[in-house]
Amino acid sequence: MLYIVGLGSGERYLTKEAEEILNNVDLIVCYKGYKKYIEKFNKPTYTSGMTKEIDRVEKALSEAKNKDVALVSTGDPNVYGLASLAYELNYIKNYNVKIKVIPGITACLLAASILGSPLHDFVVISFSDLLTPLDKILKRFKLALEGDYVICIYNPLSKRRKEPFLKAVEIMREFNKNYIIGIVKNAGRENEEKRITDFKDLYKNLNEYLEYIDMNTIIIIGNSETYVIDNKMITPRGYLNKYKVIPCYKK
Amino acid sequence: MLYIVGLGSGERYLTKEAEEILNNVDLIVCYKGYKKYIEKFNKPTYTSGMTKEIDRVEKALSEAKNKDVALVSTGDPNVYGLASLAYELNYIKNYNVKIKVIPGITACLLAASILGSPLHDFVVISFSDLLTPLDKILKRFKLALEGDYVICIYNPLSKRRKEPFLKAVEIMREFNKNYIIGIVKNAGRENEEKRITDFKDLYKNLNEYLEYIDMNTIIIIGNSETYVIDNKMITPRGYLNKYKVIPCYKK
Incomplete structure (x- = not known):
């Protein structure tokens, strides 16, 4: 299962739903600049840099075949985040992963x-x-x-x-x-x-x-x-x- | 102090910031149809009906002179909620109350x-x-x-x-x-x-x-x-x- 999770903007604006999911997944995938925001969840992480969005989404999808994975964005994953790319790659490349988007407070x-x-x-x-x-x-x-x-x-x-x-x-x-x-x-x-x-x-x-x-x-x-x-x-x-x-x- | 708090849409999407404020205020003011969403905070409440928005905002402002009050909206108070009305009435009617808006997941x-x-x-x-x-x-x-x-x-x-x-x-x-x-x-x-x-x-x-x-x-x-x-x-x-x-x- 792949959760695409919005962290909101700033720690105080995380939702209960997002927090619960991040406490329960097996792997968190994110942009390397956001690693500091997810360290407190104490989970295995995979990070990569700017322009490596396809890399991150593919990593998240391939791991999500047999793990619970969170692909995180700051703000909301639907507002200039990676949600649509994840749905598209899941379909084109036949990952057949179940995806759920968790909204966040967008900036x-x-x-x-x-x-x-x-x-x-x-x-x-x-x-x-x-x-x-x-x-x-x-x-x-x-x-x-x-x-x-x-x-x-x-x-x-x-x-x-x-x-x-x-x-x-x-x-x-x-x-x-x-x-x-x-x-x-x-x-x-x-x-x-x-x-x-x-x-x-x-x-x-x-x-x-x-x-x-x-x-x-x-x-x-x-x-x-x-x-x-x-x-x-x-x-x-x-x-x-x-x-x-x-x-x-x-x- | 008056907090204008967004509950988000559905209980799972409350932010930590909103929850903490609702757990700490002296009074919660809201539309009567939303009473069910705030009962769990176990606080004194003031509710009124549709078209009574000015009444609710004035109640919240007058009580906020010497208490901590939360005026709650579902979703985000800035998106078709009561935040601008509160700022306006605070100014016109000289309540001189400090106001803070707490964003929520809008629908x-x-x-x-x-x-x-x-x-x-x-x-x-x-x-x-x-x-x-x-x-x-x-x-x-x-x-x-x-x-x-x-x-x-x-x-x-x-x-x-x-x-x-x-x-x-x-x-x-x-x-x-x-x-x-x-x-x-x-x-x-x-x-x-x-x-x-x-x-x-x-x-x-x-x-x-x-x-x-x-x-x-x-x-x-x-x-x-x-x-x-x-x-x-x-x-x-x-x-x-x-x-x-x-x-x-x-x-």
């Missing part, structure tokens, strides 16, 4: 809670163009702005991959709205930090933000109703209008 | 894990037009289809509110694609069920689906690459193409 939910309450109808999009063509990413991003969705951006930029972010900034500029923007680095980890700013500031200080934002950052762009109370990012659901509790503090 | 993540691995870049949208105008919902839905996003629909329809769903079906028909559609009812509960179908079947048997789908249902519409393996809904991330492991079983 945008934790980032949202750190920023306050920024979500309403929302989009989750990755700016990594390793597997998705850049044109498709930018088209999706533009349509999300057109739809006035709250937008959660994963993998916004890295030292070597700045182009998707820079093009997205240009698209935002065309919309000519001073979006509220929340930025959370290392959500749920010791060195967690957050900033709440707006598009004007981001654009004016773009070079500084290009240094600040990294692959462990989640960016949440508010919709047209998002505003800031006491350094918290709030997107109203509409109760106050519906029930005539007028938000007199809003401009 | 679409659990539904996705039950369906297999359907997510890639995705949209979360509610079809309830109680607080969001129907035009805005439908515009967002259409743009999500245009962007080839995976789409997770909350509150798809109720006995009395079928119009948003029926209009969305008509919009999908205009796109003329046989979308793979996953339907999960009562995710994480005893009576959990799932169906995986496609747009042609949904359209042909619309009346049956109008009976089947309810407010405890999550619908996930695949993108143009989503397909089905062994009754699991899979949206590839692109590894197999990138690394030339050709998915020979795909039409």
